[in-house]
Amino acid sequence: MKKHSYYFKLAISEFHVHKKRFNLTALAIAWGTCSILVLLAFGQGMKDRLGDTIKRIGDNIIMVRGRRTSIPYRGLAGRRKIALDQDDVALLKTSLPELKYVGGVYKSWGKKAMAEKKEADIEITGVDGGYGLARYLMPIQNGRFINLRDVSEKKRVIFMGCDAAEKFFNLNDAVGKTLLVQNVPFTIIGLLEKKELSASFGSDENSRTYIPSSTFAALYGNIYYDRLIISIKNPDDAEYVQQRIRNILGSKHSFNPDDETAIKIRNTMEMTKKLGSVMLGFQVLLGFIGGITLMISGVGLANIMYASIKQRTREIGVKIAIGAQPDQIRKQIIVESFFFSIAGGCLGGLMAFMIITLLSQFPLSNKALQFFMNARLSFNVWIATSIVLVIITFLAGYFPAKTASQQNPIDSLRYE
């Protein structure tokens, strides 16, 4: 029996004559591998961002806003305004051990601000020292969020979202500078790391600014909070805690706990859950797209392979007629198809790598397109794709080769 290196040599010796066929097959494999890799890399990039977003939404947050009652209650008329203040925060803190954090938030939508000879309206939020942690407001670089001391000493410090800060400053050196808000100077203590998506219940967190709640109340005279921000220890308690909040605030402010409009309660758990299921759906979609793409390239590849071997029926007939053994022919074709597919798989991986690397060089400012930059190639996908395509190439080449090599050489010679 001949050694395997023999078939290898036979394949090599005819390699140059099959260049065109080689190019076609290897390119088909390369293209299939590359498109799957790039597609799934984008998908992975998107998935990463989504996962990141979910993490950054912040802890399990419940938001409570005072509104107007709609149901008359205990002799009190409907359409009564419910406003929440420090007492409500204290009451919830003492009566609900399930809570991790409760804080009131003051809000002012448009205040004139000035710095570096620029003027613009900014949105100001008054918060306490625990708010930053609860909402996952991460400062960039050397900044910090408002802390307990800022609040107790009524400091004039301000923490800014990037979009708000950009109206006045260069983001690189904004921290430490002074911003005049209605002619009152505030020191910038930190900037918010950009958030793509957040459970901000309204405006974009990137364009907000934050000052200590005590400073806010002293300067602008607010008593009532715009909203309460509550985080809970265990997300499974959300339903129960929300009901308890209705009951507790209902009895304090004398409204019917079933009055949906008296206070408005929303939570991020729903959003996280929604995003989670979106993410799951996305993953399934990715797998599906990957599978379909793989199938399409597989079919194309099988086609090329099949046609090229069929084309060689006559050639195979001649070879067998002059003494090539059917086994030799078969093994040569197997060696060839492995050549093609391995070369194609490597080439495809390289192409995908180049495309992804190239794309990541473009700094895309459009948030929606950033998954291009975040695209992440998967080694496992590469290996799996290559293996599947190698098997398809092999099968698509093997069976026609086997048939051709088993055919009576006279019949093969007659084949056109």
Place this chain on the structure above:
Amino acid sequence: MNKPIIKINNITKIYNTGKASVAALKNVNLIMNSGDLNAIVGPSGSGKSTLMHILGCLDQPTSGSYFLDDLEVSALNPNKLAEIRNRKIGFVFQSFNLLPYLNAFKNVELPMIFAGINKYDRKKRVDELLDLVEMSARALHKPTEMSGGEQQRIAVARSLANDPEIILADEPTGNLDSKIGDSIMNLFINLWQTGKTIIMITHDPKVADKCERKIKLLDGEIKK
């Protein structure tokens, strides 16, 4: 010199073509001696090519037995048959059947690659054979760059690659004009003079008359 090299006993070949079955050979008996120059003649459809394919181990008879050099060929598997075609038989086709993407040198070399002969010996032998058929100058030309006569010379050289005892030629001059055909015929006669057993199918009575032995086929049977 005159020992029998081919013995055929009672061979029948039936082609089944879906609708009807054709008996191309009917109970053919034949003995051919080593070193003979044989012509197979007969009208079209009489079974000449069919007989030739069986003799060349390219096809198997439906029934009967075939001994080549005292080896029962009908009992061999396809790989073993390929080996016999490779070493013992040189086949020349009417339509040349060269591989179009290989040059003359590589076409002649191919049977030796299948035989596992080393590169050095292969080159030596190919040079020798191209010289013999007077085609050394065209070694690097592909079949498409050659005339029919030139292609047939290459095909003859290829049939000789592994120095077989028997050369089979199915109308080797059928696609060539008479002058070129004569030069190919001379090649075969020269080969016969070096001791090869030659069996060829021909329609040309002049050619047939030159042969020691004429085997006449009619309707799948040998006519005496």
